[in-house]
Amino acid sequence: MGKLLIVGSVAFDDIETPFGKSDRILGGAGTFIGLAASQFNVKSAVVSVVGGDFPQKYLDIFSDRNIDISGIEIVKDGKTFYWKGKYHNDLNSRDTLITELNTMADFNPVVPKNFKDADVVMLGNLHPDIQLGVIDQMEERPKLIIADTMNFWMDNTWDELMKVIARIDVITINDEEARQLTSEYSLVKAAAKIQEMGPKYVVIKKGEHGALLFHEDHIFFAPALPLEEVFDPTGAGDTFAGGFAGFLAESKNISFESLKNAIIHGSNLASFCVERFGTQRMETLQKAEVDKRLIQFKELTQFNIELT
Amino acid sequence: MGKLLIVGSVAFDDIETPFGKSDRILGGAGTFIGLAASQFNVKSAVVSVVGGDFPQKYLDIFSDRNIDISGIEIVKDGKTFYWKGKYHNDLNSRDTLITELNTMADFNPVVPKNFKDADVVMLGNLHPDIQLGVIDQMEERPKLIIADTMNFWMDNTWDELMKVIARIDVITINDEEARQLTSEYSLVKAAAKIQEMGPKYVVIKKGEHGALLFHEDHIFFAPALPLEEVFDPTGAGDTFAGGFAGFLAESKNISFESLKNAIIHGSNLASFCVERFGTQRMETLQKAEVDKRLIQFKELTQFNIELT
Numbered sequence: 001m002g003k004l005l006i007v008g009s010v011a012f013d014d015i016e017t018p019f020g021k022s023d024r025i026l027g028g029a030g031t032f033i034g035l036a037a038s039q040f041n042v043k044s045a046v047v048s049v050v051g052g053d054f055p056q057k058y059l060d061i062f063s064d065r066n067i068d069i070s071g072i073e074i075v076k077d078g079k080t081f082y083w084k085g086k087y088h089n090d091l092n093s094r095d096t097l098i099t100e101l102n103t104m105a106d107f108n109p110v111v112p113k114n115f116k117d118a119d120v121v122m123l124g125n126l127h128p129d130i131q132l133g134v135i136d137q138m139e140e141r142p143k144l145i146i147a148d149t150m151n152f153w154m155d156n157t158w159d160e161l162m163k164v165i166a167r168i169d170v171i172t173i174n175d176e177e178a179r180q181l182t183s184e185y186s187l188v189k190a191a192a193k194i195q196e197m198g199p200k201y202v203v204i205k206k207g208e209h210g211a212l213l214f215h216e217d218h219i220f221f222a223p224a225l226p227l228e229e230v231f232d233p234t235g236a237g238d239t240f241a242g243g244f245a246g247f248l249a250e251s252k253n254i255s256f257e258s259l260k261n262a263i264i265h266g267s268n269l270a271s272f273c274v275e276r277f278g279t280q281r282m283e284t285l286q287k288a289e290v291d292k293r294l295i296q297f298k299e300l301t302q303f304n305i306e307l308t
Numbered sequence: 309m310g311k312l313l314i315v316g317s318v319a320f321d322d323i324e325t326p327f328g329k330s331d332r333i334l335g336g337a338g339t340f341i342g343l344a345a346s347q348f349n350v351k352s353a354v355v356s357v358v359g360g361d362f363p364q365k366y367l368d369i370f371s372d373r374n375i376d377i378s379g380i381e382i383v384k385d386g387k388t389f390y391w392k393g394k395y396h397n398d399l400n401s402r403d404t405l406i407t408e409l410n411t412m413a414d415f416n417p418v419v420p421k422n423f424k425d426a427d428v429v430m431l432g433n434l435h436p437d438i439q440l441g442v443i444d445q446m447e448e449r450p451k452l453i454i455a456d457t458m459n460f461w462m463d464n465t466w467d468e469l470m471k472v473i474a475r476i477d478v479i480t481i482n483d484e485e486a487r488q489l490t491s492e493y494s495l496v497k498a499a500a501k502i503q504e505m506g507p508k509y510v511v512i513k514k515g516e517h518g519a520l521l522f523h524e525d526h527i528f529f530a531p532a533l534p535l536e537e538v539f540d541p542t543g544a545g546d547t548f549a550g551g552f553a554g555f556l557a558e559s560k561n562i563s564f565e566s567l568k569n570a571i572i573h574g575s576n577l578a579s580f581c582v583e584r585f586g587t588q589r590m591e592t593l594q595k596a597e598v599d600k601r602l603i604q605f606k607e608l609t610q611f612n613i614e615l616t
Binding site for chain 1: 496518528536565607610615
């Protein structure tokens with residue numbers, strides 16, 4: 001069974017959408033990545049930090065899914081990372097109302113001994129120094145290192161971010177971030193420049209407009225499944241990354257064909273994530289539902305044109 | 309051989325993009341639709357109107373591609389429809405600087421006798437009364453009537469537009485127009501409402517984000533091909549529609565599977581259109597280039613996940 005190491009925030013989210021308010025619920029990139037990856041046949045661990053206010057029932061959500069939590073440090077007298085945000089009416093943009101880093105401010109990730117030989121490492125969106133620190137703890141070079149990042153680190157920690165980018169195999173960023181990272185408007189040109197910086201594979205997330213995978217001269221595209229209603233987009237990108245990483249850790253096949261399938265699995269899982277507040281939908285998700293929607297993805301995208 | 313009747317503007321365009329200025333060149337929805345459809349094995353005719361200032365060499369562009377121009381009225385003492393526009397830096401939006409309707413203001417389309425039994429009718433974006441007038445001239449119900457429209461007609465000629473929509477099989481509109489037409493933000497819900505208004509098939513164009521085909525419970529999606537550079541988006545939507553209609557007129561197969569392929573062919577041709585100013589790229593386009601890019605479309609979208 002493949003081993004997947006996940007590093008990312010485990011947090012409290014407080015979300016307001018046009019459809020309602022969540023109050024304080026389970027959130028964080030590490031959480032969404034872990035839940036998505038747990039849909040695959042992998043041994044996974046989440047490395048993170050929480051405060052003494054983090055309820056046991058939330059930790060149980062990980063354990064119940066065989067996600068190793070020995071790498072989630074609990075700072076008894078600290079408080080858990082808290083984010084409060086409000087989505088605009090079209091759900092495509094949001095305002096951050098409150099960010100309290102709390103224990104995340106001093107996050108010093110310790111990779112569990114048992115995961116220092118993980119096949120796949122998924123570095124959630126964090127300070128590049130933290131991401132580097134995790135790579136340095138690996139006993140052997142993982143088959144695949146995937147890192148997510150965002151514009152904040154480009155603005156504030158450019159040099160550190162460049163060090164991360166030089167050492168990873170796959171970067172996942174959104175379209176605006178790819179443009180910012182390269183000063184190229186064309187995503188084709190941006191992806192080519194990013195590959196020169198290090199990662200052999202570039203995944204550009206376009207939210208409701210799907211995701212692109214670039215590798216050398218190859219491009220693959222997965223749409224987002226058109227949904228009757230999007231309830232809460234929080235965590236969709238991390239769920240996508242978790243599905244992507246989980247599939248690759250299960251298959252241990254690192255080829256362009258395999259990464260294509262990983263993109264589809266990631267998009268498929270993300271389509272569930274947005275149907276309820278926070279992690280609610282991912283907590284109840286069953287394999288039969290996942291498979292059924294994969295068939296929808298096939299119907300959505302597969303065609304048969306014979307060239308004469 | 310299938311017969312395709314095209315109704316749409318034949319015009320002068322004057323385009324400015326971040327890459328340069330076109331000066332006065334051949335344009336118009338009927339032109340782009342006709343050029344795209346000429347890539348297929350069809351008998352097609354364009355119905356339109358131009359002024360005495362319209363050069364013979366432009367008419368020859370149609371004739372050279374076996375497009376019947378007996379339905380293009382030439383008003384000797386009139387001037388040809390003229391549009392001048394300037395694109396913003398991201399090419400996703402543009403300002404109209406000048407619109408001179410000229411002879412288009414009194415356009416009274418006359419369907420050539422030989423095309424009153426066309427298999428497929430493609431109604432370009434025009435006043436709904438003109439679109440209705442063409443439908444009324446058909447001697448028998450075409451196998452397929454496709455109509456393009458835009459927000460302007462929703463704002464100004466709602467009742468007439470509803471009459472058109474009730475009588476067509478396929479509507480092609482963009483995402484914002486679909487929302488305006490139905491007051492639904494979700495494109496899935498919007499497409500369902502539009503199907504209740506008449507058309508069995510709804511094609512929603514999302515520009516660089518691809519196109520969706522809706523029919524009953526089925527959804528199909530074709531991405532736009534990611535390009536290194538988009539030079540001039542003018543006519544991309546009409547080229548898409550021309551490829552869509554041309555393929556269906558050639559195949560005479562009106563099924564969801566066939567419409568899926570039509571969407572891909574339309575997207576494929578549109579990817580060429582944007583590579584040069586106006587019609588330039590479409591005028592030189594060869595079948596071998598088209599086929600080669602169809603293979604790229606397959607690589608871009610086709611995957612192989614076996615469900616267990």
